Amino acid sequence: MSGCAKLQDVPRKIRQLISDLEKEGFVNRGGKGGHRNFVHASSGISLTLSGQTGADAKIYQEKSVKEAIRKAKGQ
Numbered sequence: 001m002s003g004c005a006k007l008q009d010v011p012r013k014i015r016q017l018i019s020d021l022e023k024e025g026f027v028n029r030g031g032k033g034g035h036r037n038f039v040h041a042s043s044g045i046s047l048t049l050s051g052q053t054g055a056d057a058k059i060y061q062e063k064s065v066k067e068a069i070r071k072a073k074g075q
Contacts, residue, residue, distance in 0.1 A: 011056035017049060017065045024069045040072045 018028070018036065026038040031048065039046045047068045049061060 012062060013053065014049060014051045014055050014057050014061070015053040017057050017061060018053065020065055020069065021047070021049075024072055026068070026072070038068075040068070043072045043074075045072050 018038075021038050022028075024040070025042065026040050026045075026047070029037045029039050031037045034052050035048055035050045037046065037048050045068055047064060049065075051057070051061070
C-alpha cells in the first residue's frame with residue numbers, strides 16, 4: 001500500500017457534519033461549550049453534537065448524523 005491514505009480513512013471534521021445536518025433541514029438550537037443541539041423542524045428528530053468545529057469527528061458521531069438524516073427523510 002502506498003503512503004497515501006484512502007479517502008474513507010480520513011476523518012471528517014465536525015463542521016462537515018454540521019453542514020450535512022443543516023442541508024437536510026436541521027436547525028442549531030444552541031448548547032453549552034462545544035455542544036450543539038440540532039432539531040429537525042418537520043419531524044422533531046433531535047441530535048446533540050459535541051466538539052469544536054475544527055476537530056475530527058468520531059465514528060459514532062458520523063453514524064449518529066447519518067441515522068438522524070435517514071430518520072428525518074422517513075426511510
